[in-house]
Amino acid sequence: MTTPLNIEQSLRDFLISEFLPDEDPSQLTDTTPLISAGILDSIATLKLVAFLEKTFSISMAAHETDAEHLDTIALIAQLVRSKKG
Amino acid sequence: MSNLNKIKSSQSAVDAGAGLAVAKAEEESRRRFSGLPRVVLIFVQVALIAVIVWSFHLESSSLRRIVYLAAGGFLVNHLMPRQYRLAFFALFSLAITYWVVGGSASHAITDVALAVPRTAALLLLGGTMIALCRLRIGFWKRVGLLLVVGSLAALFRAGIWPSGNLAGIWPIFAGMFMFRVMIYLYDVSTSPKPPSISQSFSYFFLIPNVSVLLFPLIDFRTFCSKYYDEEALVIYQRGVKWMTRGLIHLLLYRLIDRQWGLTIADVANGTDLIRYVISNSFLYLKVSGIFHFCIGLLLLFGFNLPETNHRYFLASSFTDYWRRVNTYWRMFIMKVFYYPAFFRLKKLGQLPALILATLWCFAVTWALHLYQTWWLTGTAAFSVPDILFWTILAFLVLANSIWELKKGRLRKLTTSRFSARDAFGLVARTMGTFALISLLWSLWSAPNLGQWVFALSLADIHTLAWGSVALGVVAIATVLFEAPSLFRVKSAAVGASGTAKAQPAFWREWSGTFASLVILCGLGYFLQHTSQDRFESFRRALMQSEMVPRDRFARQGRGYYEGLTEINWANRQLWETLRREEFPFMPQHQVKDYRWNELLPNLRGIFGEVDFQTNRWGMHDKDYELQKPVGTRRIAVLGSSNVEGFGVLAEEGFESLIETRLAGENAKDGRFQLLNFAIGGCGPLGQSTVMEKSVVKFSPDVVLLVTHMKDLSWMNRDARGGAREKVPDNYEFIQQVLLKTEVDENLTEKTASQRLRPYEGQMLEFAFQQIVQRSHAINALPVCAVIPLAIELPLPKAQVAEVLARAKAAGFIVLDLTEVFDGKAPKQLKLPDSGGHWNSKAHALIAARLYDQLTTNPEINLLGSEPRAPAGPTVPAVGSSH
Numbered sequence: 020m021t022t023p024l025n026i027e028q029s030l031r032d033f034l035i036s037e038f039l040p041d042e043d044p045s046q047l048t049d050t051t052p053l054i055s056a057g058i059l060d061s062i063a064t065l066k067l068v069a070f071l072e073k074t075f076s077i078s079m080a081a082h083e084t085d086a087e088h089l090d091t092i093a094l095i096a097q098l099v100r101s102k103k104g
Numbered sequence: 105m106s107n108l109n110k111i112k113s114s115q116s117a118v119d120a121g122a123g124l125a126v127a128k129a130e131e132e133s134r135r136r137f138s139g140l141p142r143v144v145l146i147f148v149q150v151a152l153i154a155v156i157v158w159s160f161h162l163e164s165s166s167l168r169r170i171v172y173l174a175a176g177g178f179l180v181n182h183l184m185p186r187q188y189r190l191a192f193f194a195l196f197s198l199a200i201t202y203w204v205v206g207g208s209a210s211h212a213i214t215d216v217a218l219a220v221p222r223t224a225a226l227l228l229l230g231g232t233m234i235a236l237c238r239l240r241i242g243f244w245k246r247v248g249l250l251l252v253v254g255s256l257a258a259l260f261r262a263g264i265w266p267s268g269n270l271a272g273i274w275p276i277f278a279g280m281f282m283f284r285v286m287i288y289l290y291d292v293s294t295s296p297k298p299p300s301i302s303q304s305f306s307y308f309f310l311i312p313n314v315s316v317l318l319f320p321l322i323d324f325r326t327f328c329s330k331y332y333d334e335e336a337l338v339i340y341q342r343g344v345k346w347m348t349r350g351l352i353h354l355l356l357y358r359l360i361d362r363q364w365g366l367t368i369a370d371v372a373n374g375t376d377l378i379r380y381v382i383s384n385s386f387l388y389l390k391v392s393g394i395f396h397f398c399i400g401l402l403l404l405f406g407f408n409l410p411e412t413n414h415r416y417f418l419a420s421s422f423t424d425y426w427r428r429v430n431t432y433w434r435m436f437i438m439k440v441f442y443y444p445a446f447f448r449l450k451k452l453g454q455l456p457a458l459i460l461a462t463l464w465c466f467a468v469t470w471a472l473h474l475y476q477t478w479w480l481t482g483t484a485a486f487s488v489p490d491i492l493f494w495t496i497l498a499f500l501v502l503a504n505s506i507w508e509l510k511k512g513r514l515r516k517l518t519t520s521r522f523s524a525r526d527a528f529g530l531v532a533r534t535m536g537t538f539a540l541i542s543l544l545w546s547l548w549s550a551p552n553l554g555q556w557v558f559a560l561s562l563a564d565i566h567t568l569a570w571g572s573v574a575l576g577v578v579a580i581a582t583v584l585f586e587a588p589s590l591f592r593v594k595s596a597a598v599g600a601s602g603t604a605k606a607q608p609a610f611w612r613e614w615s616g617t618f619a620s621l622v623i624l625c626g627l628g629y630f631l632q633h634t635s636q637d638r639f640e641s642f643r644r645a646l647m648q649s650e651m652v653p654r655d656r657f658a659r660q661g662r663g664y665y666e667g668l669t670e671i672n673w674a675n676r677q678l679w680e681t682l683r684r685e686e687f688p689f690m691p692q693h694q695v696k697d698y699r700w701n702e703l704l705p706n707l708r709g710i711f712g713e714v715d716f717q718t719n720r721w722g723m724h725d726k727d728y729e730l731q732k733p734v735g736t737r738r739i740a741v742l743g744s745s746n747v748e749g750f751g752v753l754a755e756e757g758f759e760s761l762i763e764t765r766l767a768g769e770n771a772k773d774g775r776f777q778l779l780n781f782a783i784g785g786c787g788p789l790g791q792s793t794v795m796e797k798s799v800v801k802f803s804p805d806v807v808l809l810v811t812h813m814k815d816l817s818w819m820n821r822d823a824r825g826g827a828r829e830k831v832p833d834n835y836e837f838i839q840q841v842l843l844k845t846e847v848d849e850n851l852t853e854k855t856a857s858q859r860l861r862p863y864e865g866q867m868l869e870f871a872f873q874q875i876v877q878r879s880h881a882i883n884a885l886p887v888c889a890v891i892p893l894a895i896e897l898p899l900p901k902a903q904v905a906e907v908l909a910r911a912k913a914a915g916f917i918v919l920d921l922t923e924v925f926d927g928k929a930p931k932q933l934k935l936p937d938s939g940g941h942w943n944s945k946a947h948a949l950i951a952a953r954l955y956d957q958l959t960t961n962p963e964i965n966l967l968g969s970e971p972r973a974p975a976g977p978t979v980p981a982v983g984s985s986h
Contacts, residue, residue, distance in 0.1 A: 038515050058515050060427065061438055062458075062508045065446065069454065081443040082294035087325065 026075070026096040033070050034092070038063055049093040054086040064089065071095070077102040142337050143182055145614060149344045150175045150404065152621040156351055159628035161649040163354075163394070164682045166204045167315040171401070173200060174311060178404040182336065190331065193405050194306040201226065204314045205273055209686040218681075222273045226280075226309075229257060233281055234304050237289040246289060261479065272677025278479035279317035280308050283436065283472070284324070290440050291324040303328055312398055315682055317480050318668045320395045320412050321432040322402075323439070330408040341610060343403025345617045346411070350397030351624060355646055357389040362645040368550050369853035374564030376854065378571050384549045384663060385417065385542040388429070391665050392416075395430075418578070418586050420533040422500040423508060425541055433469075441468050455509065462505055466498030473664070480668050482675065489556060490664070493548040500540070527587040534582045535575045549663040554850025562855070686710075691718055692784065697831055698822055699783055699790035712751035712937065721798070724748050725759070725780040732803050736775040737966065739958075740804035740884070742791040742875070744818075745784035746893060746942045747810045751935040756944040761951035762958070770959075770967055779804065787818035788871035789826075789835070795878040806964065807879040809872075809888045811911065813896050813903040819867040820860045824853060837870050865906050872914030887964060888916035889957075891924060891950055894934035894942055917964060919957045924949055 027049055035044050038058060053059040059067065067089065068079050077099060083089070088098050154175055157168050177196050181189055205226065206219025236249045260267045261274040284307065292298060299307075307327055313319045332339070365383035366376055395412035402409060412431055419425035426434060442465045449457035470491065478484035550556035631643045676687040689709030692701040703722040710716065719727040732738050741747060741759050749757030755764075759778045766776035779802060781794050791809060799807065826834050827842050828849045842848065845859040860867075872888065879886035888911040892899055904922050911918045925933055925946070933946040942950070958966050 038512065042516065060423075060513075061442065062423075062505060063515075065454065065458070066509075069450075079447075080294075081447040082290070082439075084443050085325065085439065087329065 026099050027092050030092045030095055050091050052090055054090045075099050139337050146340045152625055153347050156624045165684050166207055166682045167312055170312045170315055181405050190302045194302045197309040197311045200311050201309050201314045207681040207684045209680055225270050230308055233285050237292050238298055243293050272681045275317050275480050275678055279319055280313050282479050283321050286440055288324050316398055321436045323435050332406040333408050339403050339408045341613050343400040346396045346400030348617050348620050350393045353389045353393030359645055360386050368555055368559055371559045371852040372854035373562055374567035377559055377562050378567045381542050381546040382574050385545045387663050418534055418582055419537050420530055421504050423504040426501050437465050441465050462502045466494050470494040488553045489547050489550045530587055531579045531582045535578050538578045558850050559852050697793050699786050699793050701785055714753055723780050736777055738804040739778045739806040739808050740799045741778055741780050741808050743782035743810035744786050747782035748784055751941045752944050756947055758947040758951035762955050765955055787822045788815050789822045792874035800882050804884045806885045806887055809875055811890055812893045813907055816864045816868055819864050820857055823860050824856045869910040869914050872911055876915040886916050889919040889921055891921045894930045895940035897930045921953055924953045
């Protein structure tokens with residue numbers, strides 16, 4: 020079962036392993052800007068969406084790929100929680 | 105809890121809430137006024153921007169005035185309580201719209217008779233579109249209704265339905281709604297709550313969109329969410345910085361375009377080629393400049409919008425280029441087209457979905473560019489270079505995307521790990537991307553594929569050498585701007601708290617921008633007041649407004665954005681609305697034969713800065729009956745703009761002076777008429793067409809062709825024009841020359857010109873023969889007066905000899921007036937216009953000399969018995985004239 024803290028940690032692990040393999044994980048916090056800082060571009064966003072749908076068994080909509088929903092780990096986790104109810 | 109306690113508790117909560125609101129308002133008010141000194145400093149910068157815009161005549165006069173008004177509006181907006189600012193901005197934008205659309209040449213402020221109906225039409229149409237987007241019905245039903253309204257507007261735009269005084273507003277309406285309505289509909293459909301009316305009207309009627317038709321495609325959600333989302337002074341100062349950057353880009357554009365840039369027509373060798381390719385890639389500075397300027401202006405009102413493009417010429421891959429070159433366009437395409445397509449297709453697999461969605465986006469981008477062109481200019485045409493450009497770019501971006509999908513790309517949380525190896529790789533990739541993108545831009549700017557391929561075939565060692573220099577500059581710029589950690593102290597891109605690192609100090613930002621603005625002001629002042637000749641070309645390049653009509657020969661090879669960022673001078677109302685000056689009086693229209701233009705009949709206006717009138721036959725002359733009166737001798741005068749009398753009053757032209765003198769001094773010898781058939785820009789081949797279409801009907805006794813040394817190069821120009829424009833029923837002789845020299849529409853103009861040069865004399869003689877033969881056919885005496893233009897002095901002797909010889913060989917009676925201006929300096933003989941046309945003094949000198957020659961030449965025998973037309977020579981075979 021996914022606990023509230025696990026979502027953030029899962030996301031952090033995914034982002035580090037997929038996009039920032041050589042970076043210090045402690046630098047990636049829950050409020051680090053992802054889209055606005057260029058870490059998440061369109062290709063990365065699609066990979067992230069695939070990860071979220073598979074890992075958390077949710078369905079994402081096209082309009083949920085913007086900074087309002089995916090710019091930080093905190094926002095992404097909030098989106099996931101809202102979909103899981 | 106008892107009811108009383110509940111009430112007391114509620115009351116306390118209300119009191120606490122009210123108290124909190126008051127405290128918040130007081131805090132906000134304190135912030136507004138405590139930052140006042142810095143606001144004043146920002147205002148000073150805005151005032152300097154206004155001065156620069158005015159002194160360099162940047163963009164249209166309506167935009168310049170919007171900047172002045174926006175300076176005041178900025179202060180009022182800041183001093184207003186926060187909750188009223190958005191409504192103020194919406195009303196301010198609508199007021200400016202009202203003021204701009206009422207623009208005309210005859211009203212200093214605004215013409216109410218224009219402003220009211222036009223503003224009402226914009227509000228009605230715009231309000232309808234906004235309302236349709238907000239209807240609580242299905243998404244596709246709303247799309248259908250919007251398409252209906254858009255189609256009705258398109259019928260007006262196309263002129264199928266007349267719109268009277270509203271004709272000028274359609275491009276303005278398009279600039280506001282053609283794309284933003286798509287984003288607005290999408291965002292309204294995917295948001296839980298509808299936006300406010302202030303947000304909606306602010307978004308569509310944004311200043312200065314009413315004056316800048318090619319406007320950045322601002323995202324609605326970003327527009328709303330970024331409103332005062334940071335400290336106000338930080339936002340304002342960033343706005344000023346971007347406006348300053350925009351000014352610098354616009355001035356750089358002017359320098360590159362006017363001093364250094366080449367169109368493909370001018371490419372004749374490897375050095376020209378590299379110059380064309382590199383200069384074209386920097387013409388996007390025009391768009392970048394306008395976009396930075398407009399977005400910066402919006403930041404002054406609290407809309408903390410992102411940058412429109414970011415050093416696109418330093419992109420390190422095609423996907424990077426796509427991300428940087430127009431951020432707003434990319435965000436629009438991704439949001440409205442790419443992600444929805446990808447999500448629908450992802451069941452096919454990630455890779456197939458990515459491929460199809462990417463190709464779909466570029467197809468949409470190409471189509472929407474055509475759509476934009478049509479709305480803003482009224483015309484749009486498919487072109488092979490355009491289709492090829494988008495197709496090639498699509499596949500390059502796709503290939504890059506697939507690579508990034510499989511291999512990933514370098515991302516960093518800090519800059520501390522940027523090594524020399526990373527920097528080297530970045531430099532190499534950036535140089536490669538720059539080279540390919542520049543090549544693609546050169547294709548996009550070419551009028552046809554054949555010319556582009558031909559231009560590329562001219563590449564030589566010079567192309568390689570200068571290209572290497574350009575790439576070296578790109579390499580240095582990459583190291584300085586994109587790989588900073590090699591030279592700076594290692595620092596985090598994001599702070600330890602995970603937020604983006606702190607903004608530069610206000611004073612550092614302010615002083616840098618202020619210094620730039622002071623330098624620009626100083627430059628403007630210097631260029632306006634200097635009288636030193638060595639700065640003349642520099643002054644012309646930087647100080648002249650872009651908004652000048654271009655003749656058909658200069659139009660070739662202008663890029664996509666040049667056509668959109670200049671006010672389409674085919675739309676008279678739009679011209680007068682945005683420029684607030686009379687539409688240039690154009691007494692002629694284009695024709696598809698060697699005349700290139702013909703004068704329109706019964707017109708009167710200011711042309712060449714003097715009163716210009718045409719008679720019912722389309723001549724710049726007084727009226728004449730078609731039928732020659734009994735006892736009258738008629739002389740049909742042929743020539744180009746100098747003979748037409750450009751820039752002088754009709755009665756000051758030599759043709760009129762001679763006619764008057766003949767009537768006064770020689771009344772006993774009968775009556776004399778000189779009919780002026782001259783047309784500006786018309787060379788000898790065109791004058792033969794004038795003979796055929798106009799002169800023959802008037803039964804002249806004498807055909808007087810006035811020719812100059814320039815007619816040699818004009819034969820070259822006309823032969824090239826005939827090939828390019830595919831003039832119908834082209835002369836066989838000219839066709840033979842084109843065939844022999846292998847000149848067609850796929851050659852660059854400069855190369856074609858070089859190939860035709862040896863045949864100029866022969867083509868001139870051929871054109872002269874056509875006029876002679878047509879004169880004989882109507883029993884008129886062919887006379888040729890060789891008169892130099894003021895700009896041809898001192899005369900090139902070889903050309904003088906050639907023109908005289910060709911005219912004589914063709915069968916003309918030749919009047920040699922090449923010495924008519926002897927002893928006079930060119931400055932005394934020409935008007936100050938760019939063509940250096942004859943002034944009234946030059947016309948007087950010509951009239952006196954020509955009168956003498958016409959009346960004393962025994963072959964012409966103008967005052968004696970009727971002259972007879974002798975037989976002329978036959979057409980020679982094509983061969984080099986040297």
